[in-house]
Amino acid sequence: MNLKPTIGIETHIELNTNTKMFCRCKVVDTEEPNISLCPTCIGLPGALPVPNEKAIRYITLLALATGCAITKKGMFHRKNYFYPDLPKNYQISQFDLPVGENGKLEIVIDNEKDYVEIERVHMEEDTGKSSHEGTGRIDSATSTSLDFNRSGVPLVEIVTKPVIQSSKVAVAYIEELRQLAIDLDISEGKLEKGNLRFDANISVAPSESDELGTKVEIKNMNSLRSLERAIDYEIKRQSSAIENGESIIQETRHWDESKETTTSMRSKEGSADYRYFSDPDLPNMVLSDEFVNQVKDSLPPLPHENRNKLVETGLDLSDANVLSKSEKWILELYFEVFDNTKDSKATFNWITGELQGQMRKLEIKSLPEWFSPAFLSDVIKLIDENKISFTSGKVILEELIQKDTTPDDVAKKLDLYQENDESAISEIVNEVIKDNQDIVERIKNGEDKLVGFMVGQIIKSSGGSINPGIAKEILSKELNL
Amino acid sequence: MSEKFDITNIAKLASISLSDDEKQKLSSDLSVILDHVQALSNLELDTNIEDVYIHPLEKELVLDQDVEKPSLTHDEALSNAPKASDGKFIVPPSLE
Ligand SMILES: [Zn+2]
Numbered sequence: 001m002n003l004k005p006t007i008g009i010e011t012h013i014e015l016n017t018n019t020k021m022f023c024r025c026k027v028v029d030t031e032e033p034n035i036s037l038c039p040t041c042i043g044l045p046g047a048l049p050v051p052n053e054k055a056i057r058y059i060t061l062l063a064l065a066t067g068c069a070i071t072k073k074g075m076f077h078r079k080n081y082f083y084p085d086l087p088k089n090y091q092i093s094q095f096d097l098p099v100g101e102n103g104k105l106e107i108v109i110d111n112e113k114d115y116v117e118i119e120r121v122h123m124e125e126d127t128g129k130s131s132h133e134g135t136g137r138i139d140s141a142t143s144t145s146l147d148f149n150r151s152g153v154p155l156v157e158i159v160t161k162p163v164i165q166s167s168k169v170a171v172a173y174i175e176e177l178r179q180l181a182i183d184l185d186i187s188e189g190k191l192e193k194g195n196l197r198f199d200a201n202i203s204v205a206p207s208e209s210d211e212l213g214t215k216v217e218i219k220n221m222n223s224l225r226s227l228e229r230a231i232d233y234e235i236k237r238q239s240s241a242i243e244n245g246e247s248i249i250q251e252t253r254h255w256d257e258s259k260e261t262t263t264s265m266r267s268k269e270g271s272a273d274y275r276y277f278s279d280p281d282l283p284n285m286v287l288s289d290e291f292v293n294q295v296k297d298s299l300p301p302l303p304h305e306n307r308n309k310l311v312e313t314g315l316d317l318s319d320a321n322v323l324s325k326s327e328k329w330i331l332e333l334y335f336e337v338f339d340n341t342k343d344s345k346a347t348f349n350w351i352t353g354e355l356q357g358q359m360r361k362l363e364i365k366s367l368p369e370w371f372s373p374a375f376l377s378d379v380i381k382l383i384d385e386n387k388i389s390f391t392s393g394k395v396i397l398e399e400l401i402q403k404d405t406t407p408d409d410v411a412k413k414l415d416l417y418q419e420n421d422e423s424a425i426s427e428i429v430n431e432v433i434k435d436n437q438d439i440v441e442r443i444k445n446g447e448d449k450l451v452g453f454m455v456g457q458i459i460k461s462s463g464g465s466i467n468p469g470i471a472k473e474i475l476s477k478e479l480n481l
Numbered sequence: 482m483s484e485k486f487d488i489t490n491i492a493k494l495a496s497i498s499l500s501d502d503e504k505q506k507l508s509s510d511l512s513v514i515l516d517h518v519q520a521l522s523n524l525e526l527d528t529n530i531e532d533v534y535i536h537p538l539e540k541e542l543v544l545d546q547d548v549e550k551p552s553l554t555h556d557e558a559l560s561n562a563p564k565a566s567d568g569k570f571i572v573p574p575s576l577e
Contacts (some may be wrong), residue, residue, distance in 0.1 A: 025552045
């Protein structure tokens, strides 16, 4: 049986506002528990929620950047369930009138553009953090302890349509969404800190079927790697169940990182069980045209726009994608260096390969302030013009990262400039020919590979100052090859 | 048990325990309420939900600036906790 998987992803993005969604408690990043609380975010009776204007601005940015239609008259709903990390016994969320609907996000797969359709973008609040105390195993916990610092932090949920076909596309989608949040400056976007969290709905159905199979929700994937592996595992599990004639149960499963399997958590509540109803404390949220236009005007360049600009410089889409997901200074550096060199591939390779590689080796996160983009373009140009070797270029770059100097100073100090005066090079070449008459004889008798040996000798006697290509060229001329 | 709803499930979702007598009484009460509300489904409504969506409050939502305001101290926040330890609220074990 030919089977096809279908995946939908729900992503939660924690916004980087100063204060919480419905109260003005500061959003804190600390291990110290319960230090930023008020009656609203710990659910004391009588406390009233007041939404954060900046959070609404941020979600509108995200909804516009994903091409969603903005709901002009929206509203907040209560999603009811009992869990101790939710002190009100309901989460303020949105139901049928989310901030944004029907958008799409461009991603890059194998040097090609692809799109993931977005169903909705809605605003809600985060829960507190619970931890279970006891003797090891989670089901033998003796008590649950609660820290409500995170309770009420603004969360945006982005739900895709069930249109994703593989774990590869799912990973590319999350990478793109993360970059978008960072470029919009609405979230830190750090997966390891839980700023961005995702669940996947996976189903498998016969390829020719128009209907989707029974969907299973996978939770607890904390990294892109676990997202990829959990999806692959779940597709395999469901496919073999279907092939064996077993039926798939609609449920929530938990990704177990150490066992690399998914295990059943509990049967999934239907949405009716959350008993959504409009929050009587929060009237209709009207987003005026003026507000939406103002937000639209403040949109920064988006990742896909950066990619288009990069492709215009001559890069292929997959390299452009790498740069569009780099830190902002790297992107800026690329354009500045490219402006001077007009060599997109060399600029890309030097930045993403040598420069970032050396910075990793030296364990530095940003370039020293003396490091001018012109240094990098100078190095690339010196190599292009055969004035220094590629290896010398690397040496110069390493010096530039560590010392306040210039490419020219380093090249002079370390004697890295190559001899380009043809008569001077010819002199050295003839010297080497004279000293190696036997080799020359063998080359003339057809032992071509000895040319390389001769080139090596020439470079050696020049003290490394001759470019190998030029040495070979002059040698061939002198020997009439 | 009414055909329209499952009173046991509703009690479970509301996290309350009901005796059989209470279930029976609440079932009939709820049935009456549902029948009453049922009248609404006879109304012909505009298909554009944004225009017809009516919140109990006619006011528009007022948003607040993203500026920190003083809140409870750590001790005040924990003062109503049935139990606290290491600065955290402690509650009976609760697992998903
Ligand atoms: Zn608060």
